[in-house]
Amino acid sequence: MITILFFAKYREQLGLGKMNFTLDTALSVGDLKKRLVSDGGEKWAEVLLADNTLCAVNQTIANDSVEINDGDEVAFYPPVTGG
Amino acid sequence: MITILFFAKYREQLGLGKMNFTLDTALSVGDLKKRLVSDGGEKWAEVLLADNTLCAVNQTIANDSVEINDGDEVAFYPPVTGG
């Protein structure tokens, strides 16, 4: 099982800040996005397939090819605007 | 009459922070230095003729050619070291 987090605008768009997801097989970040979009539909595609969506695996920025392992924390978030 | 000020190391070297000087004729900064050195001797030459001695006339940096007028405030000081 992995934990998936959504922040800021994405949290509001999906109405969801945190979810658990059971890994039945090894997945890359790109694979995970496709799975979530195929399960969730249009609203999820808007969030996960946007050009500027960022992903972190275990709190480190990750691109689509990064492998996800059981127990990982995966986060999706829009470009940051702190400071 | 003009007022002449000396600061920091120069004040200590001359043992003098402030003096009055009567202008009998128009003088440039360079002329004034020569007059003070001819009146005061070696110790004054060391202060006034050093390469890095700075001069201000009425609180504005002045080179040797600047004209001094009656009532002016003239200051001689070493390179600054504030901050």
Next chain:
Amino acid sequence: MHSRVIVQTDDFDVAEECRVLANSGRCGAVTQFVGVMRDRNEGDDIAVMELEHYPGMTERSIEAIIERASERWPILAATVIHRVGSLLPGAQIVFVGVAAMHRQAAFLACEFIMDYLKSEAPFWKKECKADGTERWVDARDSDAQALNKWRLES
């Protein structure tokens, strides 16, 4: 090199942070940046700003930025404090302070940390306009461009 990274809802005391930094051994220069909430953005009056962050990753990413700064310039200590939650116009949002023996390292490291914090640290701002509507603040191209000066020099 000593670093402190804090994310909190409370305000911070710039004088106290300055004292801590100035006490770093052999410190001769402290440079500090404070980001302040403005009451207008993109032509609108802003009543409140909500700041959200990613607990854990935020602190890690700022620590990593400070570490990179300390590899480029001889700094003695760095402190970053970033507020989250609801902020009103005029509020202090972020503090970046750097102590060094000499001023140039302190200036460059402080600006470097602030520039990378803007582009990498996971914080997000939502503005509540005076008319009651809300909007998430968009990332600015100028913040991405601010990083170019550090790349060219390296």
Next chain:
Amino acid sequence: MHSRVIVQTDDFDVAEECRVLANSGRCGAVTQFVGVMRDRNEGDDIAVMELEHYPGMTERSIEAIIERASERWPILAATVIHRVGSLLPGAQIVFVGVAAMHRQAAFLACEFIMDYLKSEAPFWKKECKADGTERWVDARDSDAQALNKWRLES
């Protein structure tokens, strides 16, 4: 553009100065530099530092430096406080604070003012070493060189 230039023997409160600067209309960024007295210089332990200035001209020259900074960058306010008299190691010597809408102007103007203050404002430091001997501090080449970056850009 609002400027404040103060020469005083008393210490200053960085938090209070930051508050004043942050209150400048539309301020989004405050950059502050604090110079701190170090307990060693050129290999010697320093017990006390005496700071002398040229009353009147000091304030005028700093005002002129701030004016030049405000012609180069869009700044809202600048404060310079410089202490004189006897200072002990660890003491705050000088404060330069700049408020601007955006951070880059605040950083550049703050560093510019500090660099020119070092080279132009009539202050002089005398160090009293731990062994009781005194010496006037010499001007440093690195401070003169620090001005080059501003000349090249103009």
